[in-house]
Amino acid sequence: MPRDNLNELTAFLAVARERSFTRAAAQLGVSQSALSHTLRALEERLGVRLLTRTTRSVSPTEAGERLVRSIGPRLDEIESELAALSALREKPAGTIRITAGEHSADTVLWPAIARLLPDYPDIRIEIIVDYGLTDIVAERYDAGVRLGEQVARDMIAVRIGPDMRMAVVGAPAYFATRPKPRTPQDLTAHNCINLRLPTYGGLYAWEFEKAGRELKVRVEGQLVFNTVGLRMNAVLAGLGLAYLPQDQVKEHLADGRLVRVLADWCPPFPGYHLYYPSRRQATPAFSLLVDALRYRG
Numbered sequence: 001m002p003r004d005n006l007n008e009l010t011a012f013l014a015v016a017r018e019r020s021f022t023r024a025a026a027q028l029g030v031s032q033s034a035l036s037h038t039l040r041a042l043e044e045r046l047g048v049r050l051l052t053r054t055t056r057s058v059s060p061t062e063a064g065e066r067l068v069r070s071i072g073p074r075l076d077e078i079e080s081e082l083a084a085l086s087a088l089r090e091k092p093a094g095t096i097r098i099t100a101g102e103h104s105a106d107t108v109l110w111p112a113i114a115r116l117l118p119d120y121p122d123i124r125i126e127i128i129v130d131y132g133l134t135d136i137v138a139e140r141y142d143a144g145v146r147l148g149e150q151v152a153r154d155m156i157a158v159r160i161g162p163d164m165r166m167a168v169v170g171a172p173a174y175f176a177t178r179p180k181p182r183t184p185q186d187l188t189a190h191n192c193i194n195l196r197l198p199t200y201g202g203l204y205a206w207e208f209e210k211a212g213r214e215l216k217v218r219v220e221g222q223l224v225f226n227t228v229g230l231r232m233n234a235v236l237a238g239l240g241l242a243y244l245p246q247d248q249v250k251e252h253l254a255d256g257r258l259v260r261v262l263a264d265w266c267p268p269f270p271g272y273h274l275y276y277p278s279r280r281q282a283t284p285a286f287s288l289l290v291d292a293l294r295y296r297g
Helices: 003-018 021-028 032-046 062-088 102-119 184-189 228-236 246-254 284-293
Strands: 051-053 058-060 094-100 123-129 143-147 155-159 166-170 206-210 213-217 242-245 259-261 272-277
Touching: 003 021, 003 032, 003 051, 003 058, 003 062, 021 032, 058 062, 094 102, 094 284, 102 123, 102 143, 102 228, 102 246, 102 284, 123 284, 166 206, 166 246, 184 206, 184 213, 228 242, 228 246, 242 246, 246 259, 272 284
Parallel strands: 094 123, 094 143
Antiparallel strands: 051 058, 143 272, 155 272, 166 242, 166 259, 206 213
């Protein structure tokens, strides 16, 4: 294949996946005008329009989608094999892209990365916080972090954290004027601090289980956030009840700043796992990261 053809296909794939000339140009290290010229040349040579352009967006046409499906996996495989050649270098190198939730990024990924990177200056790691069940293959991530029960069966999963528990907590000032809930259903009478999932836009339903009985309660309250930190600030201020990972509130429970309720309805569940496609060619950099994250508790 002539080199120009390969460059054009690579440029097209970047625009089609990013749905943006601006982001694709930044990714490829070229100007937007040069990228637009390259795409027009490809469309003229093929005699078919591959992209639909408006003033606000860009998206693949039917022919463009077909080309993405056919060449995308092949170019990804070439890129992966080239990256694997870094094994011949004295030190591992390359970029690793990971999608994870905010809590796992803070409590599991960050500590391991902080230990790893100083010894490997040629490794670059990009973490995108996302609450949705992202298709890591389609979005070109090297790996994702999710709870064990959420990992697809066709993925390789590596346990990177202990079992987890959730906790319903409130400040003593909040309970000074309200009775403590005895069952999850009692939460409907309380001012609860909600979490809006950025990916889907909906409010997260609090999940409970006891003696094999599972419940999901859709709570209401004055506050809605999409980060752990803001929910923590609100519950410490006595503005409502919050549903948070136990490890993030244990210090506040120990010093009396928070009070836990419904503990018997919050059993342990499988913790975080790193997952990635079984067909993925592991680079030395990726193998190092997996080993650094592997849970040995």
